[in-house]
Amino acid sequence: MQKTNFEYEVLVHDDASTDGTAAIIKEYELKYPNIIKPIYQKENIYSKGINRTYEYMLPRTRGKYIAICEGDDYWTDSYKLQKQYEYMETHPSCSLVVHKTICNYIEGKYSEPFTTYDFSKPENCELEAKDVINNHCLFHTSSLFFKKEYYYNNKTFLMENKGFDYVAKILLATEGKVHVIPEFMSVYRKGTESSWTKNVSNISSKYIEHTKYAIDVLNKIDAYTNYQYTQLIQKDILKREFDMYVEQR
Secondary structure, three states: OOOOOOOOOEEEEEOOOOOOHHHHHHHHHHHOOOOEEEEEOOOOOHHHOOOHHHHHHHHHOOOOEEEOOOOOOEEOOOOHHHHHHHHHHHOOOEEEEEEEEEEEEOOOOEEEEOOOOOOOOOOOEEEOHHHHHHOHHHOOHHHOEEEOHHHHHOHHHHHHOOOOHHHHHHHHHHOOEEEEEEEEEEEEEEOOOOOHHHHHHOOHHHHHHHHHHHHHHHHHHHHHOOOOOHHHHHHHHHHHHHHHHHHOO
16 A cells, blocks of 8 residues: 555565465465565474574665564555655654554454654654663554664674564664654554464563563663663663562562
8 A cells, every 4th residue: 555656665574374374475476576575484484593584584675774564563554654765865864763553452442542652742753762762662663664774783783682672673763863753654453363462471471581581682782882871771671670570479
């Protein structure tokens, strides 16, 4: 549905799925061969610890910018990419363009805005690294639009650490300004069968394991950014430790 004055490609990575997804991707690939660029894995590479971004995705990207849309989310504005592209092209100091997102709770059958930031002002908003570190939920992953160079500039760090969404949010925010387009242009579907919420957040042992790893990554981000934001990052770590202790009763 995207309407743009530039060419774009949709890189789809199917990690040996068993639910018929590959057949659906193939259908779209045949219908839009110049846009849909899939990768079909014969064996699941995630379980083997292979970094799909650097091993499979980046070598195939031809664009200047990258936008992310995970499997259970979707975009809702036909001009989403065009709006983000135009801003990035005219603001070289901007490292990330995002927008508002609707959060759709699958089980609860209701939706709410995915944001805690004050978007009541009519003008667009600018965020700094401290804002993003202080609240990772200011914007959702499905709204990210950034320069491809991000992956190359931070390759060593990203190769060594699991790519949580907040890692990209924090690192991109430290590289320039974050611009927020105050329009709803995507939907975050929370609670789907294959989601993090279902498979990690709602299972105590997995949640604790995830939290410990997240704390370790945050400490590494603190060192990687030369401790410029150590007070905020350590505050985030304390919040996570507190939540973990509550979970452990």
